[in-house]
Amino acid sequence: MIELHSLGAGAGYSQQDVRQLAELLTGITYSPIDGLHYDKNRAEPGPEQILGREYTGESMDTIRLALRDLARRPETRAHICRKIAVHFISDTPEPDLLAQMEAAWGDAGGDLRAVYAAMLSHSTAWDPVAHKVRQPFEFLVAALRALGVDGAGVVAMSARDFQKLILDQMLLMGQRMKRPIGPDGWPEEQEAWITPQGLASRITWAMEVPGRLVNPLPDPGALAMRVLGDRLTDVVRKAATRAESQREGVGMVLASAEFNRR
Amino acid sequence: MDRRNFLQGALALGCSAAAHPLMTTVTLAGTQGGKPLGENRLIVMVLRGAMDGLDVVQPRGEALYAGMRPTLAQIPGIDLNGFFSLHAGLSGLMPLWHAGELAFVQATATPYRNKRSHFEGQDLLEAGTGMDVSLAAIKDGWLNRMLQVVPGLVAETAYAIGRDAVPMLEGPAPVRNWAPETRIKLSPQAQLLLEAAYEQDPLFHAAAMEAMEIAGDAGLALDVQGKVKGGPKLNEIGRLTKFAASRLREDTRIAAFSLSGWDTHKGQARALPRALVNLQDAILQLRDGLGPEVWSKTTLLAMTEFGRTARENGTGGTDHGTGGMMIAAGGAVNGRQILGKWPGLADADMFDQRDLMPTSDVRAWAALAMQDMFGLERGMLETVVFPGLQMSGEKGLIL
Numbered sequence: 021m022i023e024l025h026s027l028g029a030g031a032g033y034s035q036q037d038v039r040q041l042a043e044l045l046t047g048i049t050y051s052p053i054d055g056l057h058y059d060k061n062r063a064e065p066g067p068e069q070i071l072g073r074e075y076t077g078e079s080m081d082t083i084r085l086a087l088r089d090l091a092r093r094p095e096t097r098a099h100i101c102r103k104i105a106v107h108f109i110s111d112t113p114e115p116d117l118l119a120q121m122e123a124a125w126g127d128a129g130g131d132l133r134a135v136y137a138a139m140l141s142h143s144t145a146w147d148p149v150a151h152k153v154r155q156p157f158e159f160l161v162a163a164l165r166a167l168g169v170d171g172a173g174v175v176a177m178s179a180r181d182f183q184k185l186i187l188d189q190m191l192l193m194g195q196r197m198k199r200p201i202g203p204d205g206w207p208e209e210q211e212a213w214i215t216p217q218g219l220a221s222r223i224t225w226a227m228e229v230p231g232r233l234v235n236p237l238p239d240p241g242a243l244a245m246r247v248l249g250d251r252l253t254d255v256v257r258k259a260a261t262r263a264e265s266q267r268e269g270v271g272m273v274l275a276s277a278e279f280n281r282r
Numbered sequence: 283m284d285r286r287n288f289l290q291g292a293l294a295l296g297c298s299a300a301a302h303p304l305m306t307t308v309t310l311a312g313t314q315g316g317k318p319l320g321e322n323r324l325i326v327m328v329l330r331g332a333m334d335g336l337d338v339v340q341p342r343g344e345a346l347y348a349g350m351r352p353t354l355a356q357i358p359g360i361d362l363n364g365f366f367s368l369h370a371g372l373s374g375l376m377p378l379w380h381a382g383e384l385a386f387v388q389a390t391a392t393p394y395r396n397k398r399s400h401f402e403g404q405d406l407l408e409a410g411t412g413m414d415v416s417l418a419a420i421k422d423g424w425l426n427r428m429l430q431v432v433p434g435l436v437a438e439t440a441y442a443i444g445r446d447a448v449p450m451l452e453g454p455a456p457v458r459n460w461a462p463e464t465r466i467k468l469s470p471q472a473q474l475l476l477e478a479a480y481e482q483d484p485l486f487h488a489a490a491m492e493a494m495e496i497a498g499d500a501g502l503a504l505d506v507q508g509k510v511k512g513g514p515k516l517n518e519i520g521r522l523t524k525f526a527a528s529r530l531r532e533d534t535r536i537a538a539f540s541l542s543g544w545d546t547h548k549g550q551a552r553a554l555p556r557a558l559v560n561l562q563d564a565i566l567q568l569r570d571g572l573g574p575e576v577w578s579k580t581t582l583l584a585m586t587e588f589g590r591t592a593r594e595n596g597t598g599g600t601d602h603g604t605g606g607m608m609i610a611a612g613g614a615v616n617g618r619q620i621l622g623k624w625p626g627l628a629d630a631d632m633f634d635q636r637d638l639m640p641t642s643d644v645r646a647w648a649a650l651a652m653q654d655m656f657g658l659e660r661g662m663l664e665t666v667v668f669p670g671l672q673m674s675g676e677k678g679l680i681l
Binding site: 214224253263275 | 418460461463464465466467468469471472475476478479480481482483485486489490492493496497
């Protein structure tokens with residue numbers, strides 16, 4: 021909670037703070053009937069010292085107080101702003117972008133909508149160079165949208181098709197739906213996703229699956245212009261229009277580096 | 283169990299790649315140029331689900347054995363040394379035993395004690411640490427830490443093969459992933475166009491080139507049904523061993539697989555042979571795929587997260603236990619012997635009066651294999667690869 025989801029690694033907390041917070045959290049439990057609730061009998065008794073403040077009283081309110089204090093720390097503000105910028109903009113966000121996001125956080129009392137607004141009003145958010153690679157989930161959502169398959173279309177897929185054409189393929193691309201390996205979530209760096217295995221699986225999906233989802237397939241040249249817009253390069257346009265079949269032409273567009281970046 | 287350990291356990295469960303027991307994966311590490319690891323090959327197989335070592339290498343000479351396993355002990359085994367018998371499901375490995383290419387280590391285990399969770403047990407087996415370290419704090423596996431210290435090893439040629447994370451090989455030494463079922467089927471024209479399209483993006487270009495090379499190299503141009511072009515249909519084990527062998531014949535020196543299906547809580551007489559046939563197929567196919575020359579330099583270690591209860595339960599199965607068994611196969615193995623001190627099955631000789639008592643640390647045998655095959659130093663093995671391990675008395679595994 022401290023390392024990954026609030027202050028961030030190296031933010032000047034100690035193992036003792038981590039242990040004390042863990043003790044404070046004892047008592048939180050869950051049952052199907054009561055949902056998430058606090059059970060005093062499961063709680064470690066006594067006050068806890070976290071980051072120099074003492075928390076007394078065995079109750080959910082005490083835990084909420086501690087969480088609020090964690091959320092209000094300047095280290096948390098810097099850590100979360102950076103995480104958001106790294107996810108949406110670039111693995112190496114500019115200091116000025118981070119400064120504006122952190123300022124918006126301060127002005128709005130941590131309202132994340134203001135942070136996103138500050139991020140999107142910064143010029144680097146509109147850099148024509150796409151610095152990020154779409155994660156497999158994002159790639160599949162974008163590809164489905166490009167093919168005109170909407171949410172209702174996905175819901176209408178048979179369970180077997182959804183498993184074989186979406187979930188199994190996403191796993192081969194390196195992402196198990198909603199199940200990251202650790203509590204730190206999915207990796208952000210592009211090298212983690214564009215591996216030989218991961219890219220081979222994206223190419224194979226792009227070449228083989230669209231024809232099983234939509235009939236007729238879109239015209240590859242028009243698809244390329246529609247989904248890539250200004251980012252459509254000459255080589256990708258050629259690849260889309262000179263492929264031997266419409267199936268491979270669509271595959272070229274969806275497998276292109278431009279489509280796999282954002 | 284105290285509350286903090288409970289929380290830690292819950293976290294480890296959430297973290298665990300072991301939470302996907304049906305996943306079969308193989309991990310490979312390769313070298314280029316100077317061959318820093320030499321010519322020997324190490325294959326590590328993780329048997330997920332806790333193999334019942336007492337049913338695979340049965341202590342028939344132990345007076346208490348038959349009474350503790352009223353139905354399982356009725357099934358005849360194959361005598362190995364007058365005291366232990368091999369499960370009939372591995373009868374295909376007897377030629378290896380007679381050739382001195384198969385050995386077993388009885389009553390061995392990781393430092394995992396008292397909790398009996400597959401996920402934690404596998405996490406610890408792959409992390410290679412002791413119980414004194416929080417699993418959440420472990421960021422790499424022992425095979426990766428071994429790679430990190432081998433001088434001159436070209437980490438780019440280390441492969442993690444499989445759909446899923448392979449914790450044993452995860453860590454700072456970069457590894458690549460390849461699942462044998464990955465296909466990259468492009469017409470010659472499509473391949474040319476795509477290469478051109480990736481030309482301006484080095485990341486995509488390099489990954490695509492390597493994918494085509496791996497898929498082409500391994501001769502695994504599979505169609506949708508998993509058939510190799512012009513060949514017989516391969517099952518998952520067949521695809522995995524074919525790919526692994528194709529790499530190990532080249533510059534690869536280390537491979538790690540996982541095989542699942544060992545969690546035999548009931549009907550073990552029927553369930554265990556299904557897992558054993560996969561294990562036997564994998565070993566025999568690797569031997570055949572590697573060929574006599576490479577096989578003679580190969581050590582394969584099959585290890586599991588823990589053993590199972592000494593006594594059969596009410597449903598003809600066995601439950602999560604402690605002391606287990608490790609299998610070693612290969613031309614480099616000092617075979618036809620059963621290693622490890624046999625602790626006996628009397629209540630006082632068992633762990634918690636219910637499980638086989640571990641008499642050695644399974645990490646020590648893996649360390650011994652790496653020491654003897656790759657010349658790695660004991661001090662490094664005991665601190666970097668397996669922190670806290672004390673190699674003491676284990677010997678004679680490798681020729």
